[in-house]
Each structure stands twice: as structure tokens, then as C-alpha cells.
Amino acid sequence: MHQSSDRVVKASKFQQLIVLLYKQSLLMRRHFGLSIVKFGTPIIMMVLYIAVYTSLKSTVYTTYEPQPLLMEYKTYSNYLIGYSDNGFPNLNSLVNSVAEFLDLEVGKDIVALDPVYQNNITMYYNRLGKEGVKTYFAVFEFDSNTQYQYYSHVDTIYTLMYNSQDQTYPNPLIFNLNYYNVDFDSPELQYGYTIQVAIENAIAKMKLGPDADISINLKKPPSIIESSGSPPSTQLMPAFTLLFVFVGYTLPFIVFLQQIVDEKERKIRSYFRTFGVYDELYLLAWYIDGLITTIYTTAVFMIFGYSFTGFTPFHFTTPSLIFSILITYGIALYAFAVLLSTVLSKTKAAVIIGVVLFLFGILYGLFSCLLGDLLYNIWSKKPYIVTIIFDILPPTNFIKIFSDISYPSVKTIANAVLDASSSGEPATYTWNTFMKQIVVGKDKFFGLPSPYESLNILFFLTFLYLFLAWYFDKVLASEFGGKRPWNFLFTSQYWSPVHFYKQFNEYELTGRDRSHDTDLQAENVSINPTNYQNHALIIRNLYKAYGENQAVNGLNLSAEKGKVLALLGHNGCGKTSTINMLVGQSNPDSGFIAVHGYDVQDQIQFIQPLVGFCPQHDIYWPYFTAREHLYILLLAKEQRSNINKDINDILKEVRLHQVADNHVSTYSGGMRRRLSVALSIVGNPQVCILDEPTTGIDPMNAKILRNLIKSLKKDKLIILTTHSMAEAESLGDKIAIMNKGKLATVGTPLYLKNKYNMGYKLNLISNNIEQCKILVQSRIRTAVFDKVNSNSISYIISNLDDLSDFLRYLVSDKASQELISDWQIQNTSLEDVFLRIVHN
Numbered sequence: 010m011h012q013s014s015d016r017v018v019k020a021s022k023f024q025q026l027i028v029l030l031y032k033q034s035l036l037m038r039r040h041f042g043l044s045i046v047k048f049g050t051p052i053i054m055m056v057l058y059i060a061v062y063t064s065l066k067s068t069v070y071t072t073y074e075p076q077p078l079l080m081e082y083k084t085y086s087n088y089l090i091g092y093s094d095n096g097f098p099n100l101n102s103l104v105n106s107v108a109e110f111l112d113l114e115v116g117k118d119i120v121a122l123d124p125v126y127q128n129n130i131t132m133y134y135n136r137l138g139k140e141g142v143k144t145y146f147a148v149f150e151f152d153s154n155t156q157y158q159y160y161s162h163v164d165t166i167y168t169l170m171y172n173s174q175d176q177t178y179p180n181p182l183i184f185n186l187n188y189y190n191v192d193f194d195s196p197e198l199q200y201g202y203t204i205q206v207a208i209e210n211a212i213a214k215m216k217l218g219p220d221a222d223i224s225i226n227l228k229k230p231p232s233i234i235e236s237s238g239s240p241p242s243t244q245l246m247p248a249f250t251l252l253f254v255f256v257g258y259t260l261p262f263i264v265f266l267q268q269i270v271d272e273k274e275r276k277i278r279s280y281f282r283t284f285g286v287y288d289e290l291y292l293l294a295w296y297i298d299g300l301i302t303t304i305y306t307t308a309v310f311m312i313f314g315y316s317f318t319g320f321t322p323f324h325f326t327t328p329s330l331i332f333s334i335l336i337t338y339g340i341a342l343y344a345f346a347v348l349l350s351t352v353l354s355k356t357k358a359a360v361i362i363g364v365v366l367f368l369f370g371i372l373y374g375l376f377s378c379l380l381g382d383l384l385y386n387i388w389s390k391k392p393y394i395v396t397i398i399f400d401i402l403p404p405t406n407f408i409k410i411f412s413d414i415s416y417p418s419v420k421t422i423a424n425a426v427l428d429a430s431s432s433g434e435p436a437t438y439t440w441n442t443f444m445k446q447i448v449v450g451k452d453k454f455f456g457l458p459s460p461y462e463s464l465n466i467l468f469f470l471t472f473l474y475l476f477l478a479w480y481f482d483k484v485l486a487s488e489f490g491g492k493r494p495w496n497f498l499f500t501s502q503y504w505s506p507v508h509f510y511k512q513f514n515e516y517e518l519t520g521r522d523r524s525h526d527t528d529l530q531a532e533n534v535s536i537n538p539t540n541y542q543n544h545a546l547i548i549r550n551l552y553k554a555y556g557e558n559q560a561v562n563g564l565n566l567s568a569e570k571g572k573v574l575a576l577l578g579h580n581g582c583g584k585t586s587t588i589n590m591l592v593g594q595s596n597p598d599s600g601f602i603a604v605h606g607y608d609v610q611d612q613i614q615f616i617q618p619l620v621g622f623c624p625q626h627d628i629y630w631p632y633f634t635a636r637e638h639l640y641i642l643l644l645a646k647e648q649r650s651n652i653n654k655d656i657n658d659i660l661k662e663v664r665l666h667q668v669a670d671n672h673v674s675t676y677s678g679g680m681r682r683r684l685s686v687a688l689s690i691v692g693n694p695q696v697c698i699l700d701e702p703t704t705g706i707d708p709m710n711a712k713i714l715r716n717l718i719k720s721l722k723k724d725k726l727i728i729l730t731t732h733s734m735a736e737a738e739s740l741g742d743k744i745a746i747m748n749k750g751k752l753a754t755v756g757t758p759l760y761l762k763n764k765y766n767m768g769y770k771l772n773l774i775s776n777n778i779e780q781c782k783i784l785v786q787s788r789i790r791t792a793v794f795d796k797v798n799s800n801s802i803s804y805i806i807s808n809l810d811d812l813s814d815f816l817r818y819l820v821s822d823k824a825s826q827e828l829i830s831d832w833q834i835q836n837t838s839l840e841d842v843f844l845r846i847v848h849n
């Protein structure tokens with residue numbers, strides 16, 4: 010393998026990763042506002058939750074003191090009825106015992122239900138409705154199959170119910186005392202407690218015997234909400250934990266997506282490529298950034314979630330389970346962001362997609378908080394594939410899993426209240442429950458993946474997303490970088506890249522442009538299979554079109570090291586397109602470019618360490634300093650340890666040493682241009698490509714740059730594009746003028762001026778231009794008018810004798826001296842050559 014002694018050793022993957030992570034850390038520190046969003050959001054969401062929860066709790070809840078038992082039962086109700094649907098044998102003695110406690114008359118104030126109704130509770134409702142009575146009745150049940158089972162705790166052996174209205178059937182409003190829609194302040198209902206005590210007393214007596222000494226001790230009732238008719242709000246808050254966690258995770262994701270695509274749009278992504286940074290390491294560094302955010306966010310949620318009891322879903326779920334869900338969501342979410350970044354190229358699009366996903370997630374989350382059972386019902390009727398699609402997007406998958414685990418602790422709003430008030434503590438959610446399909450009431454929803462299945466999908470999708478990100482990054486065409494063929498994974502070149510010079514044959518090395526121009530022919534045939542490796546640059550039959558626009562149209566060009574190749578041409582003639590192909594940022598349609606014998610398309614990895622590149626438009630991080638730019642890009646390119654001296658030297662060479670530690674955003678356009686030139690010479694490149702390096706630079710600094718370029722060319726090939734003919738003339742050893750995508754002419758400046766010699770330019774200064782015209786036309790036969798300004802006129806004179814005759818006349822003739830105040834003769838300039846070629 011060819012290896013010249015002064016060539017740099019390409020940076021190791023490890024060094025590149027470290028320097029990329031350093032770049033990420035700088036981004037984090039310098040984009041303070043965005044970092045606040047990234048790292049502040051989880052804390053803000055948790056604090057917000059606690060604030061809302063506590064304020065609701067403190068304002069809404071009221072504590073009641075124990076009330077003495079109210080015994081005037083008869084005033085408020087017609088009957089008290091005991092009923093058993095399964096023939097409870099001690100119903101009569103129980104009713105008697107209650108009657109005794111409440112001082113009621115059995116048969117009049119209190120009855121054991123008429124046996125005729127015993128097997129049909131509906132008929133009993135009927136009777137109540139018809140008679141329009143306000144009645145308490147107690148249902149005794151020892152059989153779990155009664156319809157009351159759903160509303161009551163499994164250990165309850167009776168349910169006390171109340172018909173509050175004097176309405177006629179079919180609308181008797183009979184409700185369980187536990188039902189929330191009850192006016193707890195109504196004295197009628199307060200007697201419910203008295204009856205309850207009477208029943209408890211009767212049951213205790215029945216169990217312990219009639220002589221048992223039972224004392225009744227009234228405890229403080231649980232706090233209940235002040236405003237009657239609305240559910241206790243604090244019980245609703247846990248249902249929304251899901252949304253707070255979702256926002257805490259997903260808002261930083263939008264920032265991340267915006268940042269990664271922003272680097273792509275600023276072309277930093279492809280700029281890194283020209284420094285030989287491995288694509289996978291670049292993506293990995295971003296992904297590690299996302300993982301750090303994930304770990305941080307998860308830690309915040311775990312700490313808050315388990316230290317504040319208001320986060321019910323946390324407290325009723327095994328911590329390892331919550332941790333696994335949060336971490337898996339994070340790793341999948343950021344893998345998804347990296348994948349999106351490979352297909353998006355505009356920051357705006359990235360933000361829009363991020364926000365849409367975010368809002369969609371919130372909406373879905375709200376539905377699952379509010380609808381609960383209903384949502385599960387809807388889902389269970391959908392085809393399995395629909396739920397899988399929801400599982401494929403990390404935000405919706407996360408919402409599903411989190412609402413699955415929240416369900417037993419918070420359920421729907423209505424259920425949350427009902428559940429907490431009637432059946433006591435919600436069940437603890439364990440890994441065991443997690444693996445089962447979601448169960449609501451008695452119904453199983455078999456159409457849904459279990460939360461465990463959804464989590465597995467999320468986990469394995471992470472790897473798929475990362476693989477696709479890596480793959481798309483390589484094969485998707487974009488204006489920001491070259492692409493590989495879609496089947497590159499199946500090519501041997503990918504798995505075992507050729508480390509030796511590619512063998513170009515005679516036919517490939519011969520430019521196929523059969524021009525009549527002998528210089529162009531020489532350019533085409535001067536290279537053959539035995540000597541092409543000595544050429545720093547060979548371009549052969551290069552074509553590149555953008556749609557209908559043939560930007561490069563069969564270009565043939567070559568150059569040796571130790572030279573400055575000045576590439577000239579009018580705007581849009583294809584210079585930048587050629588250079589982009591040269592640095593591997595875009596692929597030719599056909600033809601090839603070889604740099605030091607390596608093919609740009611197949612062996613770009615060997616070329617990158619040899620090439621330095623100053624792009625036409627400056628590429629930079631606004632909030633990094635010049636020193637940091639040099640540090641990052643030098644270490645990305647070259648395996649080095651001690652670089653401070655080198656960086657200082659380069660900074661001095663481009664006169665940026667005094668502002669080296671200022672943010673580049675504070676630089677003038679010219680200073681940024683100098684930084685771009687500085688970046689193109691890091692790592693001692695063999696081929697330095699400078700696309701209009703002096704554009705926008707003042708004459709003094711332009712001169713400094715020109716001197717730098719001159720000093721560099723000693724052992725390198727410098728490829729320079731410029732619109733300054735003077736610059737090309739002073740720097741260029743070889744001038745190549747392009748026109749309409751192909752080479753129009755090539756040669757040294759002197760050679761070209763001779764070749765396109767148009768004679769001499771005579772400039773005359775006078776106050777009487779018309780007289781001058783008459784004079785020149787009468788004395789110089791071969792004079793061709795060139796141009797006229799206010800008091801100057803110029804002619805091209807091809808014959809030297811004619812010109813000297815005219816000058817002799819001028820010196821001798823007094824009248825002419827008075828007419829012409831000054832005159833000047835110029836040789837043909839490179840600009841004249843350029844204009845002539847372009848006009849032709």
C-alpha cells in the first residue's frame with residue numbers, strides 16, 4: 010500500500026467518538042436555552058403536577074367531624090326493608106335486631122321482605138316505584154353472583170341502598186350509598202350511617218350471640234370533597250400522571266430532533282464526512298446524547314414519582330417495572346429521532362414532525378385518561394394490525410403501556426372515584442400482571458397486545474430504528490452527501506474495501522472528449538495506467554446533472570502536486586459541482602475522479618485524510634470558538650495527542666489568534682472565511698481544495714491568505730476556484746477555465762495569454778473623446794474600438810508596428826499632446842482571455 014512519510018495517520022474511531030462527544034457537550038453548554046428545555050422539562054412537569062395536586066387537595070377537601078347517630082328515622086322514610094336474594098336464613102332475626110336498635114316497629118316501620126319478591130329484585134323495585142316511597146333497604150348477600158357484587162367489596166355481606174324520590178316507576182332513583190352522586194350533607198342520608206350502625210350491630214350480635222356487649226365507637230369519617238355533585242378532583246390527578254410523564258420525555262425529543270437536523274441543514278454533517286468522520290460514529294454520538302437525556306429524565310421521574318405519594322401509578326407499580334418502561338421509551342424515542350434525522354433535511358420539517366407526534370401523543374393520552382374502558386373497547390374491536398401500528402410509534406406505544414399500568418390504580422375518572430371509594434386500595438401492579446392482557450371489570454380485551462408485548466415491541470424496535478438510521482444515512486440521496494447503492498451491504502467492496510490503487514484501464518484514463526484544441530487533447534491523453542498514480546488529481550469524463558440541468562458535462566482535468574490549479578468559470582459553469590464530487594459530497598452520474606490514485610467513489614475513506622476542504626459557504630457552529638473548531642476537526646481527522654501548538658500556529662497564519670476564543674457568531678464575514686481556510690489546512694492535507702477562499706475578504710487579509718496558499722503549495726496540490734482573475738494569475742500554476750460544465754481551455758497564465766493574444770490595449774485620457782476617436786481612426790489602421798468611459802477611451806491594437814508609429818506621432822505632435830492628457834498601454838490580461846472564452 011502506498012504510504013508517503015508526510016501523510017497523516019487517520020484518527021482512530023475511539024478518538025473520533027471522544028471528540029464528537031466533546032462537540033455534543035459543547036452544544037449542550039452553548040445552547041443554554043435548548044438545554045434548559047431538555048433538562049428542565051421533566052422537573053417542571055413533576056413540580057407542576059405536585060403543585061396542581063396539592064392545590065386541589067387543599068382547597069377541595071373538607072373533613073367532617075363524627076356526628077352523633079340520628080335516631081329520628083321515621084320522620085324521613087317510610088320503610089326500612091331487609092332483603093336477601095338467596096334466602097338468608099336469619100333475615101327475620103336480623104330485622105328484629107335492627108328494629109330494636111332503632112326503636113322501630115316490625116311490620117310497620119321495618120319489614121323483612123315479602124317472600125313473594127324474594128327471587129326477583131326487579132319486582133321489588135316495581136313495587137317501590139308504584140308506591141312512590143322513600144325507603145332504605147338493605148340487601149344481604151352471601152352469594153358472589155348477585156348484581157351488586159360489581160359495586161361492592163368482596164367481603165361485604167350486605168349493601169345498604171336508598172330510594173330518595175317519590176317518583177313513580179319506571180324512574181325510581183335507587184342508589185347505593187357509596188355512589189358518588191349523593192348529597193352527603195342531606196340529613197336523610199346522614200341517617201344512612203345510623204342504619205348502617207344498626208345493621209353492623211345486628212350482624213355482630215348474630216355472630217357473637219344476643220348477650221354480647223357491643224360498644225359503638227364512631228370514628229372520624231374520611232375527608233370528602235366540598236362541592237357535592239362533582240367527583241373528588243384529587244382522585245383524577247393520578248389519571249393525568251401519564252400526560253405529565255409523556256410531556257417530560259417528549260418535549261426534549263423535539264429539541265433533540267431539531268438540533269440534529271439543524272447540523273445537517275448547516276452542512277456540518279457532510280463537512281464532518283470530508284474530515285473522514287465515520288457516519289456511524291457521528292450518529293452514535295448523537296444517540297449517546299439522547300441516552301444521557303433519557304437516563305437523566307428517568308432518574309428525575311423515578312425520584313419524584315416515588316417520593317410524592319400523589320403519583321399513584323408509580324406507587325402502585327413495582328419500581329423495576331416503571332424503570333424498565335421509562336428507560337425503554339427513552340432509548341426507542343431517541344433511536345426514532347436519529348432515524349428521522351436521516352430522512353429529514355430541513356429543521357422546520359423536523360420541528361413540525363416532532364410537534365405533530367407530540368400533540369398526537371397528548372391527544373391519545375387524554376383519550377386514555379378520560380375514556381379508559383371505552384378506549385380499550387374501541388381498541389379491542391380494531392384489527393390487530395392497527396394496534397401494532399400504534400405500537401410502532403414510540404410516543405403512542407408509551408401512552409398505551411403507561412395507561413395499561415395506570416389503569417388499575419386510577420382507571421377512568423368515574424371508575425377512579427368509584428373504585429377508591431367503594432373497594433378501597435387499588436391493587437399493586439407487578440411484572441406478573443404486566444404480562445397479562447388488560448382486564449377491565451370482568452371483560453378481557455383479547456384484541457390488544459399485552460403491555461409486556463408492547464414493551465417488547467418498543468425494545469426491539471430500538472434496534473430496528475438504529476439499523477435503519479445507519480442504512481438510510483448511507484443510501485439516501487440528498488444535497489448534503491454522497492450515497493451508496495441500496496444494495497451496498499451485498500457488495501464485496503463494502504465488506505473488504507480495496508486498499509490498493511484501483512486499476513483504471515487505458516480507455517477509462519483517456520478523456521473521450523475529442524476536442525480540436527490541442528491543449529485539451531494533451532490534457533486528455535497525458536495520463537496512462539503506468540503513471541496515473543503520480544497525479545494528485547485526475548478527472549475523467551465527468552458528468553453530473555441536476556434534473557435537466559447538465560452542471561458538469563464531460564470534464565477532463567488533471568494536476569500534479571506542488572502546483573496551484575486555478576479553476577475559473579462564470580457563475581453556474583459547474584465549478585462547485587465538480588468540487589463537491591471531488592470531496593465525496595455528491596456522486597458523479599458517470600466518469601471518475603482519482604485523488605493520489607484512489608477512486609473518490611469507491612475509496613473515499615482513503616482520500617479523506619489526504620484532502621482539506623474550504624467550502625464555498627462557511628460551515629460553522631455559531632457558538633463555538635475558532636479554537637474549538639480547529640480542535641474538533643483536527644482531532645476528527647488526524648490521530649494526534651499534542652495539538653495546541655499546531656492550532657496556535659494555524660490561528661496565527663490566518664490572523665485569528667487574537668479572537669481565537671470568541672464565538673464565531675461574533676466574527677465578521679471575512680474572519681469566518683479565514684477560519685474556513687484554516688480548517689482546510691488542518692492535518693497537513695496533500696490536496697487542499699479552496700472554493701472561493703478570498704470572497705468577502707479585505708485586500709490586506711486576502712493578501713495574507715494568498716501568501717499562505719503560496720507557502721502551502723510546496724508539496725501539495727492546491728485547487729482554487731476564484732472570480733478574481735488577478736488572484737488566479739498571481740497564484741495559479743495551471744489555469745483551467747470551465748464553460749458550460751466542460752473544460753474550455755487549460756494552461757499556465759503566460760501560455761494562455763500568448764495563446765489568446767489579442768494584441769495590446771491602448772487607453773487614452775482626454776476631455777474631448779470625439780476628437781480622440783477621429784485621431785485614432787485616422788492614424789491606426791488596425792485599431793478596434795474596445796470601450797469608452799467619461800474621459801477615457803480604449804482600443805485593441807493587434808499590430809505592434811501600428812502602435813509604435815502612433816506613439817511616436819503622439820510624442821512629436823503638440824496638438825495631440827494637448828488633446829490627450831495621458832495614455833497607457835496594457836498587455837492582454839487573463840481577464841481578457843476569460844472574457845473571450847466565455848463570450849465565444
Ligand SMILES: Nc1ncnc2c1ncn2[C@@H]1O[C@H](COP(=O)(O)OP(=O)(O)OP(=O)(O)O)[C@@H](O)[C@H]1O
Nearest residue numbers: 488555558560578579580581582583584585586587
Ligand atoms: N444541489 C443542486 N441542485 C440543483 N441544481 C444545482 C445544485 N447544485 C448546483 N446546481 C446547478 O448546477 C449548475 C452548476 O452550479 P455550480 O454551483 O457547480 O456552479 P459554479 O461554477 O460553482 O458557480 P458559482 O461561481 O456561482 O459558484 C448551476 O446551474 C446550479 O444551479
